[in-house]
Amino acid sequence: MKKKLCCVFLLITITMFFSGCWSRTEPKNLSVTNSVLIDIKDDGKIQLTKEVMKPSGDSGGKGDGGMKNSVVLLNCEGKTVAEAVRDELNGKALFGGNLKARLFSEKFAKKGMMPVLDFLSRDHLTDETSFVAVIKGKEPKRVYSSVTGMSDMVGNYIDELSKTQIKIKNESVYVTTLDFIKDYYEDGKQPVAGLIEIVEDESKPESSSQAGSQDASEKKYKIVYSGLAAFKDDKLVGYMNANETRAYNLVTDKIVGAVVSLPDNLTSGKVTKSNSKIKTDIENGQVTISVNTKVALSVIQDGGNFDVNKIGPLKTLEQKFNKQLETEIAASIQKAQTEFQSDIFGFGGYVHIQHPKEWRNMKTNWDDIFSKAKVNVRVDSSVVMSGETKNAFDQKE
Amino acid sequence: MTAKHNITSVQLLLMSVGSALMFPYTFMPILNTPPANQDVWIVMIISIFYIFIISFPILILINKFRGINLNDMTEMILGKFFGKVVSFLFFAFFLFCYTACMLIGAIFVGISVLPGTPIWAVLIFAFAAVSFSAYKGAGTIGRLATFIVPFVMLTIIVFLLMGLGLMDFKNLQPVFADSTLLQLNLGAFYTGARYSEILIYLVFSFFLMKKASINKTYAKSLVVFFVFFAMILIPTILVLGISFAKNMFNPYFEYTGQVHAYDFIQRVQSINALAWFPGLLLKLTIYNFMASYTLSGIFKTKSHKTFVIPVTIMSFLICMIPMMQKSSVIMLLASDQVFPWIILPFTFVLPLLLLIMYFVRRDEIREIMKKRKTDAALSESTICQATETDGGK
Numbered sequence: 161m162k163k164k165l166c167c168v169f170l171l172i173t174i175t176m177f178f179s180g181c182w183s184r185t186e187p188k189n190l191s192v193t194n195s196v197l198i199d200i201k202d203d204g205k206i207q208l209t210k211e212v213m214k215p216s217g218d219s220g221g222k223g224d225g226g227m228k229n230s231v232v233l234l235n236c237e238g239k240t241v242a243e244a245v246r247d248e249l250n251g252k253a254l255f256g257g258n259l260k261a262r263l264f265s266e267k268f269a270k271k272g273m274m275p276v277l278d279f280l281s282r283d284h285l286t287d288e289t290s291f292v293a294v295i296k297g298k299e300p301k302r303v304y305s306s307v308t309g310m311s312d313m314v315g316n317y318i319d320e321l322s323k324t325q326i327k328i329k330n331e332s333v334y335v336t337t338l339d340f341i342k343d344y345y346e347d348g349k350q351p352v353a354g355l356i357e358i359v360e361d362e363s364k365p366e367s368s369s370q371a372g373s374q375d376a377s378e379k380k381y382k383i384v385y386s387g388l389a390a391f392k393d394d395k396l397v398g399y400m401n402a403n404e405t406r407a408y409n410l411v412t413d414k415i416v417g418a419v420v421s422l423p424d425n426l427t428s429g430k431v432t433k434s435n436s437k438i439k440t441d442i443e444n445g446q447v448t449i450s451v452n453t454k455v456a457l458s459v460i461q462d463g464g465n466f467d468v469n470k471i472g473p474l475k476t477l478e479q480k481f482n483k484q485l486e487t488e489i490a491a492s493i494q495k496a497q498t499e500f501q502s503d504i505f506g507f508g509g510y511v512h513i514q515h516p517k518e519w520r521n522m523k524t525n526w527d528d529i530f531s532k533a534k535v536n537v538r539v540d541s542s543v544v545m546s547g548e549t550k551n552a553f554d555q556k557e
Numbered sequence: 558m559t560a561k562h563n564i565t566s567v568q569l570l571l572m573s574v575g576s577a578l579m580f581p582y583t584f585m586p587i588l589n590t591p592p593a594n595q596d597v598w599i600v601m602i603i604s605i606f607y608i609f610i611i612s613f614p615i616l617i618l619i620n621k622f623r624g625i626n627l628n629d630m631t632e633m634i635l636g637k638f639f640g641k642v643v644s645f646l647f648f649a650f651f652l653f654c655y656t657a658c659m660l661i662g663a664i665f666v667g668i669s670v671l672p673g674t675p676i677w678a679v680l681i682f683a684f685a686a687v688s689f690s691a692y693k694g695a696g697t698i699g700r701l702a703t704f705i706v707p708f709v710m711l712t713i714i715v716f717l718l719m720g721l722g723l724m725d726f727k728n729l730q731p732v733f734a735d736s737t738l739l740q741l742n743l744g745a746f747y748t749g750a751r752y753s754e755i756l757i758y759l760v761f762s763f764f765l766m767k768k769a770s771i772n773k774t775y776a777k778s779l780v781v782f783f784v785f786f787a788m789i790l791i792p793t794i795l796v797l798g799i800s801f802a803k804n805m806f807n808p809y810f811e812y813t814g815q816v817h818a819y820d821f822i823q824r825v826q827s828i829n830a831l832a833w834f835p836g837l838l839l840k841l842t843i844y845n846f847m848a849s850y851t852l853s854g855i856f857k858t859k860s861h862k863t864f865v866i867p868v869t870i871m872s873f874l875i876c877m878i879p880m881m882q883k884s885s886v887i888m889l890l891a892s893d894q895v896f897p898w899i900i901l902p903f904t905f906v907l908p909l910l911l912l913i914m915y916f917v918r919r920d921e922i923r924e925i926m927k928k929r930k931t932d933a934a935l936s937e938s939t940i941c942q943a944t945e946t947d948g949g950k
Contacts, residue, residue: 257824281804281805284668284669284670284672287814288811288814288815289814289815289817338797338801338815341801342797342798342800342801345798345800345801345804346798346800346801347800509727512730512731513727513730513731513734514731516731516734516735517734520735
């Protein structure tokens with residue numbers, strides 16, 4: 161009996177100690193970060209702008225979709241990223257588990273991402289699923305005063321774009337922190353990141369109430385998420401525009417639903433499927449890269465130049481698409497070779513797989529070899545669908 | 558000496574699989590073993606061959622000394638004094654494994670799961686649970702394995718299926734191109750040498766049901782282990798890439814952090830920790846039991862229970878040495894330069910010497926075993942007679 165009583169007493173005592181975690185933090189005491197902008201000052205100090213959710217729940221107020229009310233921007237700085245992260249805690253524990261985007265200023269990205277990557281890999285609270293993007297220009301902080309579509313926060317906006325934009329036009333890349341780190345580690349592939357441009361928003365607010373307290377004369381900005389930022393090791397080396405990025409996505413098999421228009425500006429095709437085969441040859445130290453891309457297209461707009469229901473004109477249309485895409489892909493690869501001298505396409509990985517012996521000698525200076533490599537591009541497109549109409553609108557019978 | 562329990566072959570299989578899976582589940586040393594490239598899965602396959610070779614002496618000994626525990630076996634082969642010395646060496650090894658696994662686990666908790674919690678708190682919590690289950694004996698540990706290990710296996714399957722969309726099969730290429738046969742074999746040797754679960758058979762076979770075949774159970778446990786090992790290793794490489802994965806302290810935990818499906822299955826990494834912690838406790842329980850059981854055999858006490866707490870205290874004190882809590886020390890301890898070379902003498906060298914001595918003194922040992930059997934039969938019949946007499950009264 162005594163033993164049983166002792167056990168019961170012990171169990172009750174233990175439950176008192178196990179009622180909570182050792183280092184618990186209540187959600188109300190958390191600073192839930194949605195996105196973070198990492199910049200570097202002229203004196204070399206790291207500057208962080210954290211977009212933190214305002215927990216009071218008074219979002220949806222006036223202004224840009226209530227953004228100003230649901231978000232708190234915390235500015236902090238330190239000698240290192242780790243120091244800067246811990247600089248301004250707003251009286252609450254920082255929580256990065258819900259971080260959607262890591263944004264980097266052009267200046268910081270050019271200096272090198274290595275310190276951040278090291279911090280992100282080491283810290284247990286950082287999450288590698290958030291997107292990485294570079295903000296072009298000298299005023300990266302404008303991202304937080306820009307219109308973010310229907311979203312209330314920049315991080316959420318980019319997250320939503322990654323689900324919608326990628327399906328309708330493949331002119332950007334959505335690179336997670338893990339993808340970036342992986343590419344940084346791997347031989348034969350250089351990392352890329354998303355690209356953000358802050359441009360003036362010329363659209364006027366529909367009514368004065370929507371403008372809120374903003375001064376009507378005050379300039380408004382919007383976020384354009386298009387193109388890509390190319391890196392060599394951990395340093396930013398340049399940008400690719402929308403068309404070049406679409407070509408990049410075609411070569412790296414990341415196409416989901418790109419739209420390709422012919423130079424006549426009347427005919428557009430939607431890429432429904434694509435597959436790129438990359439073959440590499442090495443002869444006397446000269447590397448030749450052959451990119452063979454097969455594309456399945458649907459005609460989504462026809463200006464009347466092609467009768468897409470007949471085999472003959474369809475062939476001509478396909479040849480035009482081939483030429484268009486071949487030019488785009490070749491230009492994109494050439495830019496990586498000459499301007500960036502960085503193999504962002506990952507051709508080195510194919511050389512490694514196809515010529516492992518030669519790769520051992522090449523891997524240390526692959527980017528130099530890549531910049532001198534001969535590149536052949538061939539696109540084989542096939543128009544498989546032509547929409548719900550038979551003839552173009554101007555071809556009335 | 559502890560009374561003989563009956564554990565089933567399935568329980569023994571699950572105990573050894575659960576214990577073995579904890580290494581890849583925690584820090585996946587195979588990624589840094591030569592050739593440390595995309596061919597590690599080949600290393601894993603070749604290591605099965607090495608494990609069989611390494612386990613061979615113990616398997617023969619277990620079969621030859623079926624129904625006899627480790628202490629009696631060593632004393633029969635080497636005589637009382639040297640038998641006790643060898644048993645003590647095994648005890649020291651079990652204590653080392655117990656402490657090393659605890660330290661690796663505590664460091665993992667400290668780095669990835671609960672960095673705010675002091676290590677002593679983690680140790681006390683783990684040691685309390687481990688001591689209790691080790692105290693309860695082999696039968697309880699067997700039953701514990703039937704609950705914990707299937708759950709661990711289930712999480713591995715779930716993470717594999719949910720990570721399929723993230724996998725890039727190019728990460729396994731080129732095959733055989735960057736590694737030499739020597740590197741592959743060296744890696745397989747190190748991986749095989751790390752496998753100490755044959756010692757679970759050495760201790761727990763004494764408690765195994767008589768009808769169960771040890772060889773079959775061991776072979777099955779190896780097959781099950783390697784299937785699940787592959788299900789941990791290959792997805793990790795396919796998702797993280799070999800270069801990044803081998804730089805991580807806990808690559809599988811990192812992999813599970815990436816796994817998500819649609820918008821509603823997110824942040825499932827916690828399931829990994831949820832399966833890992835009981836799995837580690839099971840492994841620690843097994844080693845605590847083996848250490849205290851061997852010690853009780855040396856001192857010929859009635860039960861292993863006397864030594865459960867002292868073993869735990871010893872291990873706790875070692876873990877509390879400040880130097881032992883440095884992650885650099887743990888990394889060195891877990892590296893190929895140290896860990897396999899500590900395990901190998903106990904899984905292969907010492908058992909091989911015992912086996913040689915057994916063959917040298919075979920006739921003598923047979924006589925001792927015969928005598929033991931006769932004594933056992935006699936005492937059994939005496940007990941039966943006593944029971945009958947008691948019943949008559």
